[in-house]
Amino acid sequence: MKKILIYCDTKPEDLSLVGAVELMVDEEVSLTAIGYKEHCPSGNSVYDEILLIDDQKIMAYDTMNLCDLITEVHQKNNYDIILFPSTQLGRILAPRVAIALHVGLVADVTDLHLNHGIIEMIRPAYSGKLLAHIEALGTGPLMMSVRPGVFQPKAVQLKSTNIRELHGYQPKPSQIILLQTRLKPSTEDIRDSKILISGGGGVLEHFDHLEELATLLNAQVSASRRVVDSGLVSRRIQVGQSGKTVSPKLYIALGISGSVQHIEGLKNVETIIAVNTNKNAPICSLATLVVEGDAVDFIDKLSTKIKKIV
Numbered sequence: 001m002k003k004i005l006i007y008c009d010t011k012p013e014d015l016s017l018v019g020a021v022e023l024m025v026d027e028e029v030s031l032t033a034i035g036y037k038e039h040c041p042s043g044n045s046v047y048d049e050i051l052l053i054d055d056q057k058i059m060a061y062d063t064m065n066l067c068d069l070i071t072e073v074h075q076k077n078n079y080d081i082i083l084f085p086s087t088q089l090g091r092i093l094a095p096r097v098a099i100a101l102h103v104g105l106v107a108d109v110t111d112l113h114l115n116h117g118i119i120e121m122i123r124p125a126y127s128g129k130l131l132a133h134i135e136a137l138g139t140g141p142l143m144m145s146v147r148p149g150v151f152q153p154k155a156v157q158l159k160s161t162n163i164r165e166l167h168g169y170q171p172k173p174s175q176i177i178l179l180q181t182r183l184k185p186s187t188e189d190i191r192d193s194k195i196l197i198s199g200g201g202g203v204l205e206h207f208d209h210l211e212e213l214a215t216l217l218n219a220q221v222s223a224s225r226r227v228v229d230s231g232l233v234s235r236r237i238q239v240g241q242s243g244k245t246v247s248p249k250l251y252i253a254l255g256i257s258g259s260v261q262h263i264e265g266l267k268n269v270e271t272i273i274a275v276n277t278n279k280n281a282p283i284c285s286l287a288t289l290v291v292e293g294d295a296v297d298f299i300d301k302l303s304t305k306i307k308k309i310v
């Protein structure tokens with residue numbers, strides 16, 4: 001049986017790191033989650049055990065004490081694999097834990113394969129210009145940070161989870177004081193949306209039309225890098241290798257060519273509708289439905305139709 005430790009730093013219902021485990025382990029697993037209460041499930045869950053960090057003793061971003069605590073937990077339990085999400089904190093914490101345990105770390109994994117018992121981790125390298133395929137050899141726990149939202153477990157099986165609070169740890173005097181947490185005005189995340197209305201170079205001048213369709217479909221707007229680089233929208237809503245990886249049920253790609261870097265950001269999307277004046281654009285070969293024509297015309301016609309129905 002493989003023993004896995006997962007650091008939780010996203011919403012409790014985000015099981016993407018459990019999905020990653022399914023891809024790299026083909027035997028029984030014992031899953032332990034470690035994290036603050038707000039990031040961990042509160043009852044029975046997919047985890048065998050949940051270890052809650054005492055936020056009165058160690059505050060978020062106190063990476064020195066967090067690192068010491070995780071190292072201590074590992075030394076007591078000897079995990080085979082330790083996973084962190086590639087969140088802001090996960091990216092700072094994972095390398096510190098790797099150094100403390102004297103093991104390597106593969107950061108920002110976006111795909112995983114198990115080849116005859118050897119785990120192959122795939123991650124963008126050299127600013128996303130190539131994809132590195134890395135095999136795990138050697139001893140010690142295998143450590144990686146994984147992009148949240150990329151993987152989903154096939155089947156969610158609830159276990160009777162043993163939830164424990166980690167009170168025993170005596171933190172060292174911290175050199176960090178958290179003064180304030182300020183959230184950006186909009187905290188909506190395109191990774192949470194079931195429907196994405198995504199625009200590219202083909203709708204650059206009419207990007208505002210996407211918002212109306214998104215409101216009608218209870219969806220969010222996202223964009224290709226072409227639109228982001230033009231300064232029209234924030235990088236927060238960019239889909240792709242240097243943006244976010246999304247897994248909506250429906251992805252409507254309006255005037256998006258479907259470059260390799262853009263497609264890299266689409267994982268487990270159920271249905272893609274591509275609207276493009278060029279039916280040979282790469283995105284069309286991936287799409288469930290291709291509409292050959294002007295994207296703005298499509299948005300306006302579809303919006304009018306929906307308004308008539310609703």
Ligand SMILES: Cc1cc2nc3c(=O)[nH]c(=O)nc-3n(C[C@H](O)[C@H](O)[C@H](O)COP(=O)(O)OP(=O)(O)OC[C@H]3O[C@@H](n4cnc5c(N)ncnc54)[C@H](O)[C@@H]3O)c2cc1C
Nearest residue numbers: 200201202224225226240241242243255257262276277295
């Ligand atoms: C290191 C690196 C990282 C990158 N990371 C990303 C990333 O994360 N995300 C990303 O998106 N890109 C990324 N890129 C950029 C990527 O290579 C492409 O340049 C970009 O995706 C192109 O965006 P686009 O398809 O929207 O625009 P374009 O290439 O301009 O394509 C426009 C499309 O719209 C169609 N069109 C034109 N007019 C209309 C119309 N009126 N109606 C309908 N269709 C129309 C055209 O036929 C075409 O297919 C990256 C590049 C590099 C080098």
